[in-house]
Amino acid sequence: MILNCLGFAQNSKAACTPSIHRRLSRVWLAGAVAVGLQVLTGSFASAQETLKFGVADPLTGPAAIFGLDQMQAVRWAVEDINAKGGVNGRKLEAIIADHQTKPEVGIAVVNKFINVDKVPVFITAFSNVVKAVAPIANREKVLMLSVGANSPEIKNLGEYVYTMFPLADIDMKALGGYMVKVKGKKRAAVLFVNHETGIEGAKVFAQSFKDAGGEVVINESYEETRSDFTGLVLKVRSANPDMVHIHSNVSDFTAIVAQMRQLGLTTQVTSFQTAFNPKMIQEIGAGAEGIIVTAMAPSVDDNPNVAGYLYRWQKAFKREPIGLPYTQYFYDAPYVVAALYKWVLDRKLPITGENMRKALLDIKTFDLPLTTRIKFNDDHTVDSLTYFWEVKNGKFQVIGKQ
């Protein structure tokens, strides 16, 4: 009968109705998953002793180039914290999951964090995922820290959503003023990738450039998956700007600048942290000289720990991390989590998202290894200095800060 129902016999239709099919399938499935869970995650019992938090980042997909290095930073931080005794003698544990920069995967992953791993706090990045999982965090009262997404909308995503990373209205505001007042630019072309970060970031930059007295001669978006920018570059050329700000992802920045240089456009190029990418310099070569990017994490001069951090990367992987400033924040995030846990444990309160949030609001200011100090504002954001970096002789160098 069962075999009939599963279609392995000739007269499957005769002996079975669709509802039996369905019930059987579901039962089998539920059983399989349940058994699988027991068998494969034998660490269930011991996991309750560690202090867990979730981390969802893209580990596959186009943004993985950042995500992988960011996760490495998180792992090192957790190792370092545990090596010094953890939190009140208990070890910190990061549950890392890949959200592929896809909202529905982000939802599934956070669902597991909350309902299976039972974490009171989780960290995530990338605006589209942040927005997708925010309702869940608010509904389930689990604290959510956004690290790296910088859409200004994040302020309004709910009670349980905080960003540890400064939003676009800080560095883009600073850049606009800097380019006019310090670099003397008057005509800017603004190009941005057609997604949340691109749109919002470019908006802030354009406004700030205008406020400082400059003129925005072109303001155009392009699709994320686009690779040929000839038309766009030519349009820029004919508008004759003295600088081009590109609010981009990774490969699009490289393609635009390369095509600009190929068509004889030597104009000053600026961007933000996603362009902080040594590989890009290699691909563009001499055309990368003079590119200015903003960063919102302290440089080596302002924070001695950064030198040791960079050395660690050289020793382990023989290179600099991709998106250095982002990784600095990701390294510090477990330290924030550890501080929150300590506050809750010290007061012998139950470990819940609600209490973690209370801890955040109470502590407010955190002294951290790589970002020096972070203070959470009432509007759920943090502030930061903006650092300006320029490509000189094939390497990024700090040229100013504000």
Place this chain on the structure above:
Amino acid sequence: MMQYFYIIAIFAGINVILASGFNLILGYGGLVSVAHPIFYAIGAYVSALVAQKLGVPIVFSIMLGALVAAATSVFVSLPSLRVSGDYLVIASMGFQLGLLHIINNIELTGAAGGLTNIPSMIDEPYRNVIFLVVVWGLVLGSLWLIRLLVSGPYGLAITAMRNDEDAFVALGRNAIRIKVTLFALGSGLAGLAGGIYAHFFLYLTPEQFGIFSSAALLTMVVVGGAATIAGPVLGAVLLTALPEAIRFIDLPIAIMAPMQGVMFTLLIVLFLFLRPQGLLGGREGGLDAWSGTAETDSASDEEGAR
């Protein structure tokens, strides 16, 4: 822990409705279309926007979403089917990509940032359970509807058309009308699924409805068994539950996503060759239920007609 399963089950239910609708088009109707996700999207966005901006009660907005999806599908299927079945594939793909591109760029739908603040259908503490019951109730309703459709006299007409379209047409029956109807019904179901999705997960972006989604639906129908009632159900449940189950295995995280993709596409290919009727296809189901029609000769007809 149960909450986790409820949410997975809700997802699975939505996928069953989607896959069943797709099966109606692909398996029963024999129509080569991959644009099913766009009608999912239309249902979702219409329902979300109408509820959000006009304050329409969610039950009605979801129904409206389904209707709009069905109506739009006619706009795609009718002109292409009049020309050739082959062209439906291209036309539907173009429609899908084009509309997604527009959604991605206009303020009304939230542009690239996505649509947030969608009103939720249920807000009480037992939200997940209630939703689960509602969704699976709709699943059963849809399956019953499909069964009614394909086993009655209309179903006989569909089978006749499938077995020999030329004879069918020669006898004076209108094949195009049947195909367009099936396409509309399937798309309407997709719209329904979209509405449910929107008011449960409360966030929409166009990227969820692209080619990857098409491939996933295709897997569900092919592996489960096309042109059967239970096939898409099994396919949908499997394809929703397996990735979750895999999440619990300690694989190196960085390869999990493409590994899943490799496995699923490999599954499609294997099934196509070794078991084209899918897991539950038996003798009458599967994709090759459509073999033997004039489809493969369309290219030569083009040549000869010149």
Place this chain on the structure above:
Amino acid sequence: MDLSWGLVGQLAWTGLATSTFYYLFAVAFALVLKVNRVWNFGQAGVMVVAYFAMYTALQLWSAPPLVAIVFGMTATIAVSLALEWFGFRVLRGRKSSVLTYFIFTIAISQFAIYLGELTFGADPKTLYPSIMSPVILVGPIAISHWDLRALAVTISLALALAAFLRFTKDGQFLSAVADNPELAEIYGIGLGRTYAISIVIAAILVAAGMYLVGTRLPMYPATPLNQFLVLAVVATILAGIGNVFAAGTAAIILGLIQTFSILVISSTWQILIVYALIFVTILLFPSGVVLKRSSRKIVRAGASASGAAAPIASPPAAKEGN
């Protein structure tokens, strides 16, 4: 925008140069459709294989460019032949529906893309560490070495293919089989061999095209499916099934339309043109825009070369919707 000759000239030149690989992809697609009678959406997968084979040779084995290209071509040809022998031939034998072919080819492409992401990572890559090439200025127009190379490669391949189709026995067999496989078989033309030759030619064109792509733009494993294939398919429809070189020309025209549209519309909406064209084409020009005479000429030449009488015209297609 100031419309100067310099601007228009540059748009035309660079637009033309970057359409070269679209030309190759469209011709490959159209050829397989014409001869093998398959809408080969698996071509995207073949593109991925071509790209990563060359990538492996160049970046992982540090091979010289010529070796890498030869290796890439060999890999592409091997995969294409496998596709034809183990895939299309089996489906043909079973008289599978268009549906099955479609699902099969799309699945193959997706499989190749995921495999590529699994093995090489999903971040964007280029074939060489640098994608810049030296530029010469001719008046106001910047001409890069890449542009010249791309045009040279494409023109030579196109001429070679045309010569092959017209002057060699195998080439004429291709046209004969395209027109009427049963009849061709009766006259002793080996179908299996012809199908194989057709897909090998497509493989060569694809590999060449991917080399051009990889030396100019960063590429994701999914780019061939999301971007390149769509244009090739539209171009094929526009040109009409059976008109291989016309498909290439259509691809170039589409590329130029896209490039020039920047003058009128914002960059965001440029891609919509391609999608809109799909509808316009299907509604108004389902048999293609290009003149039909050229296809009949090739068919007649092929028929007489293989010693057959002029092909018997099949009865006018009264089949509804198919």
